[in-house]
Amino acid sequence: MLKGSLNWVPGNPSSRRRQIIMSPARAGWTGFAALGVVCVFMALGFSLGKGVSDNSRMSADQEYLTLQGELIQLNTRVENVQKALELVSQREELAFMAAADMNIDFSRLQGDFTEENTGTNIFRYIDNIELRMVLCERLACSEQIAYDSLAVLLVDKADQLRHTPSIWPVNGIFISDFGARVDPFTGAVRYHKGIDLAAVTGTPIYAPADGTVSFCGWSGGWGLNLVIRHSDMISTRFAHCSAIEVAVGQSVQRGDLVARVGSTGRSVGPHVHYEVLKNGVQIDPEDFIIRAGPMEAAF
Numbered sequence: 001m002l003k004g005s006l007n008w009v010p011g012n013p014s015s016r017r018r019q020i021i022m023s024p025a026r027a028g029w030t031g032f033a034a035l036g037v038v039c040v041f042m043a044l045g046f047s048l049g050k051g052v053s054d055n056s057r058m059s060a061d062q063e064y065l066t067l068q069g070e071l072i073q074l075n076t077r078v079e080n081v082q083k084a085l086e087l088v089s090q091r092e093e094l095a096f097m098a099a100a101d102m103n104i105d106f107s108r109l110q111g112d113f114t115e116e117n118t119g120t121n122i123f124r125y126i127d128n129i130e131l132r133m134v135l136c137e138r139l140a141c142s143e144q145i146a147y148d149s150l151a152v153l154l155v156d157k158a159d160q161l162r163h164t165p166s167i168w169p170v171n172g173i174f175i176s177d178f179g180a181r182v183d184p185f186t187g188a189v190r191y192h193k194g195i196d197l198a199a200v201t202g203t204p205i206y207a208p209a210d211g212t213v214s215f216c217g218w219s220g221g222w223g224l225n226l227v228i229r230h231s232d233m234i235s236t237r238f239a240h241c242s243a244i245e246v247a248v249g250q251s252v253q254r255g256d257l258v259a260r261v262g263s264t265g266r267s268v269g270p271h272v273h274y275e276v277l278k279n280g281v282q283i284d285p286e287d288f289i290i291r292a293g294p295m296e297a298a299f
Contacts, residue, residue, distance in 0.1 A: 077137070084140040163230045165208035165288040167254065169238060170261060170272050172199030178284040184268050193282035194237070194275035201242050201270040203261040207252040208236055208288070216244045222273065223265020226258060235280075239273035240264050 176196035183190045211230035218224055222239035226246065229235045242262025252258055263270045276285040 081136050081140055084137070084144060087144055160231075162210045162254065164234065165230065165236055165276055165285070166290050167206070167208050168197065168289055169208050169236075169274050170197050170199050170203055170205050172197035172203060172261070172271070175271065178282075178286065194239075194273050195285050196271050196273055198269065198271040199261045201260075201262055203270075204257050205238050205241065205259040205261060205272055207254055207256045207258050209234075210253045211236075211251070213246045213248050213250045213252060213258070216246065216248050218264075221266030223267065224262065225265075225273075228252060228258065233279050235277045236285075237273075237275040237277065239275070240267045240271060242270075 174195065175198045176192060178195055179192060180189055181192045182188070207228055209228075209230045211228040213226060214229040214235065215225075215227040217226075222237070224241045224244065225237060225239040226241065226244050227235055227237045238259050240262055241259040241264065243260040244258070245260065246252060246256075246258045259272075261270050261272050267273075274285050275282050276288050277283070
């Protein structure tokens with residue numbers, strides 16, 4: 001059997017020289033072992049490369065799922081803000097109905113989400129959108145609360161105004177005001193607790209505000225008269241009527257026909273004696289009349 005030899009010459013001249021005998025079988029085994037080592041290293045390299053690739057793919061999938069979740073949450077919040085703004089719009093419409101000249105600008109609630117470039121950091125872009133969304137949510141909530149309060153205030157005020165006397169009850173001639181005056185029957189100075197408006201018998205008398213008829217009938221010097229209760233504090237009386245066109249308990253609105261001018265009771269001619277009572281005490285009706293001009297009726 002052929003044999004070969006390998007001589008190992010050390011770098012240090014003082015070291016002993018060695019000779020390694022290498023037979024073909026030993027050389028074959030040595031080569032096989034080297035090949036095995038190479039294969040092991042190749043397998044390890046492939047396994048590590050595949051692991052890195054799998055980890056990268058899993059990281060990308062996880063990032064995609066996270067991004068998808070963020071976008072779903074933002075979409076839900078956008079829908080909630082849209083609903084809130086729709087409620088604000090309803091409050092705005094109610095406020096406009098109560099006060100037609102009111103105008104509030106909602107432009108500050110409208111954010112511009114298209115100007116910024118997403119760039120490479122999509123998560124930072126989503127964070128910016130989320131911050132704007134928080135601001136919009138707060139503004140929408142504040143506007144809704146403000147409109148709720150304003151709408152309630154305006155509706156209450158509008159209802160109060162509807163029940164406050166504000167027009168002349170008859171299209172007639174002003175002949176006597178509220179306060180001290182000479183009594184036409186006795187010539188003595190007496191306190192006149194209303195105003196007198198002269199008109200032809202049968203002239204319509206209109207309700208000066210919304211309310212409920214609380215009295216209809218004859219009573220002393222007032223003759224045929226009626227009383228309308230407009231609120232817990234305010235009532236109006238119309239005396240010396242020739243006819244009553246409503247009934248007790250009937251609801252009336254400003255401008256509705258309630259009676260007709262006459263000269264019943266203690267009267268020297270056809271006219272309506274008009275009183276405004278606050279907590280049962282007569283006050284000056286002219287304080288509750290919107291004038292279109294001196295001595296003119298406003299309807």
